[in-house]
Amino acid sequence: MILKLLYLVQFSELVIGLRSAPNIIFIMADDLxxxxxxxxxxxxxxPNLHNLGRSGxxxxxxxxxxxxxxxxxxxxxxxxxxxxxxxxxxxxxEEPRGLFTNLTLLPQYLKExxxxxxxxxxxxxxxxxxxxxxxxxGFDSFLGYYxxxxxxxxxxxxxxxxxxxxxxxxxxxxxxxxxxxDKYSAHVFSERAEQIIRNHNTSVPLFLYLAAQSVHAPLxxxxxxxxxxxxxxxxxxxxxxxxxxxxxxxxxNITKALEQTGQIKNTIIVxxxxxxxxxKNGGNNFPLRGNKNTLWEGGTRGVAFITGPGVPGGRISNQxxxxxxxxxxxxxxxxYDMGNLVGLDGLDQWKTIKNGEQSPRIEMLYNIDPYHxxxxxxxxxxxxxxxxxxxxxxxxGKPDGWVPPDSVSNxxxxxLEDINNINISSGNQPLSWSSEDELGGEEYKDKELxxxxxxxxxxxxxxxx
Numbered sequence: 001m002i003l004k005l006l007y008l009v010q011f012s013e014l015v016i017g018l019r020s021a022p023n024i025i026f027i028m029a030d031d032l033x034x035x036x037x038x039x040x041x042x043x044x045x046x047p048n049l050h051n052l053g054r055s056g057x058x059x060x061x062x063x064x065x066x067x068x069x070x071x072x073x074x075x076x077x078x079x080x081x082x083x084x085x086x087x088x089x090x091x092x093x094e095e096p097r098g099l100f101t102n103l104t105l106l107p108q109y110l111k112e113x114x115x116x117x118x119x120x121x122x123x124x125x126x127x128x129x130x131x132x133x134x135x136x137x138g139f140d141s142f143l144g145y146y147x148x149x150x151x152x153x154x155x156x157x158x159x160x161x162x163x164x165x166x167x168x169x170x171x172x173x174x175x176x177x178x179x180x181x182d183k184y185s186a187h188v189f190s191e192r193a194e195q196i197i198r199n200h201n202t203s204v205p206l207f208l209y210l211a212a213q214s215v216h217a218p219l220x221x222x223x224x225x226x227x228x229x230x231x232x233x234x235x236x237x238x239x240x241x242x243x244x245x246x247x248x249x250x251x252x253n254i255t256k257a258l259e260q261t262g263q264i265k266n267t268i269i270v271x272x273x274x275x276x277x278x279x280k281n282g283g284n285n286f287p288l289r290g291n292k293n294t295l296w297e298g299g300t301r302g303v304a305f306i307t308g309p310g311v312p313g314g315r316i317s318n319q320x321x322x323x324x325x326x327x328x329x330x331x332x333x334x335x336y337d338m339g340n341l342v343g344l345d346g347l348d349q350w351k352t353i354k355n356g357e358q359s360p361r362i363e364m365l366y367n368i369d370p371y372h373x374x375x376x377x378x379x380x381x382x383x384x385x386x387x388x389x390x391x392x393x394x395x396x397g398k399p400d401g402w403v404p405p406d407s408v409s410n411x412x413x414x415x416l417e418d419i420n421n422i423n424i425s426s427g428n429q430p431l432s433w434s435s436e437d438e439l440g441g442e443e444y445k446d447k448e449l450x451x452x453x454x455x456x457x458x459x460x461x462x463x464x465x
Contacts, residue, residue: 021113021205021334022309023267025193025254026326028075028209029247029303030068030122030216031292033277035284035405036244037303043405045228045245048252049305052269056307057315057353063364063385064275064323066299066397067292068148069124070367071274071323072211076105076125076137078327078346080365088369088379091126093147093160093167098126099137106327107138109341110207113334116140116200120192121185121211124148135174143177143192144211145169152185152213152220184222185213186243190250194257202263205334210254214247217281221246237405240282268308268333270326275299284405289460293376294397295366295383297460310354317352319359320385325349362387373397388455394448402459 038046039053065071069090070081077099081087084100091097099105107117119139126132127146134142147169150157159165170180180188193210200206225242232238251271258264276299277283278292290296304321307313310333324346332338332350347360366383373379378397383390451464 021115023200023206023208023258023263024110024115024270024330024334025206025208025210025258025267026075026270026330027251027254027272028072028121028211029214029271029273030212031275031278031281031283032215032244032247032273032303033279033283033285034288034298034301034303035286036215036240036277040303041284041405044241046248048248048255049271052251052255052271052307053305055313056269056305056311057317059304059306059317059319059321061318062272062302062304062321062323063300063366064273064302065367066275066294068122068216068274072122072124073099074323075272075274075326076107077103078106078324078344079103080324080345080367082365082368083345087367088371089373089375090148091124093157095126096128098128098132101131101137105137106330107207107209109138109327109331109336110205110334111138113205113336115205115207115334117207117209118142118196119209119211120144120189120196121209122148122213123211130174133174139209141173141196143172144189145213146171149216149218150213151218153182155180155185184220184246186221186246186250189213190253193250193254197254197257197263198261200261200263202261206263206267212247212250214250215240215243215283217278219243219282225249232406234282234406236280236282237284238282266309268306268311268330270304270306270330272304272323272326273302276302279399279403284403286404287402287459289400289402290397291376291399291403293373294378294400295381295392296396296400297454297458299397300366306353312354312356315356317356319349319352320361320364321349321359322346322361322364325361329353366390366392385454388453390450390452390454390460392450396450 035041036044038044038050065074067090070086073084073086077084117139118141119134121144123134123146150169155170156166156168170177219239221242225245226238229238229241258267276285276292285298288298290298292299328341328346328348329350332348351357352359363386368382369379371379376397378395381394381396383392449465452460
């Protein structure tokens with residue numbers, strides 16, 4: 001009888017513990033630039049994101065990887081790309097690789113705490129072997145696509161080894177699902193996220209990872225989202241701005257579902273971009289230097305916030321934060337035994353967020369990539385930050401200038417000294433660069449060093465070397 005009572009007490013404590021663990025919703029935007037949200041740029045309308053950010057802590061010194069696959073691998077593992085094999089470029093469509101299966105991912109840790117886990121949207125961490133699939137890596141359900149980019153309506157994309165071949169990439173679980181053909185992905189993913197929230201069994205905690213397609217190229221959005229931006233002459237920037245609004249609407253719908261089901265008070269919501277904005281596709285990082293796929297601040301310092309239970313509202317944090325920190329930080333918030341979490345590059349920043357304590361992170365690795373990337377002109381390159389100082393060795397990548405929003409396309413001029421001479425044309429073509437601009441010049445030989453004080457010079461204009 002005594003043993004039975006002890007068992008019942010222990011079981012009751014376990015159930016209570018599971019119920020008290022917070023829901024976690026992580027929303028990752030794709031290619032959203034530093035200057036593409038309303039708290040940095042009032043010309044962009046993101047009221048839902050803005051209100052959520054103001055209700056929690058906006059992370060103004062948040063760092064991500066400069067491109068898609070490395071950021072997503074770091075987010076889910078808590079490891080720098082040099083420790084996951086993802087330090088160079090993204091996974092290509094037909095590339096027979098994936099994120100190492102001996103690595104434990106965030107949803108797998110959360111499953112140990114009894115979480116229900118779901119992925120909606122973009123995977124981009126490999127699918128050539130079924131062991132790489134999200135449903136084999138800790139997610140109970142998956143709706144989305146495996147590759148890095150595709151048509152927002154048709155959900156197809158060209159092969160990269162055989163460019164005359166077109167493939168369809170949209171999955172429900174592990175099966176191809178064509179019932180979403182001709183449906184705009186931002187709407188599809190928002191509706192699925194709402195469905196998961198409304199159908200969730202609240203006796204267990206929820207982890208929902210919404211990896212949005214928005215706002216990655218191709219530039220596609222229903223016309224009604226562009227109407228508020230009709231004054232923007234630049235076509236790429238106008239369409240891109242409409243895509244940002246569609247993303248913001250999706251976030252608003254998800255928040256409403258949480259409110260209507262009474263789950264909002266027990267839900268931590270994190271929002272982050274995966275890398276800097278892509279200037280040639282309408283994104284913008286001004287006043288930061290550089291672009292997606294570069295180690296300049298514009299490629300690596302990304303918009304982010306966290307809100308929910310235990311998170312004080314109305315605070316802007318300038319504490320150093322890295323995308324690898326989300327694994328230990330969210331596990332700490334969920335009540336995980338942190339003594340069992342070893343070997344990560346990420347640091348537990350839950351107390352920093354919750355109590356405003358000093359960040360345990362005082363240094364950070366941007367990346368080390370020993371190879372040249374012809375696509376961005378970057379590499380070989382490595383960069384670190386220690387305190388306020390940032391050191392770059394090698395070729396950080398191009399475009400490397402400071403491009404304001406009205407200059408994101410229709411020009412081949414990308415350097416600061418050229419901005420005053422930019423001649424904006426009619427706005428019918430996206431930005432392109434000449435071949436000599438895509439490759440680094442003499443200033444980017446691999447022996448070159450750049451040293452910046454990011455406290456006094458966050459836009460990287462004064463090389464202290």
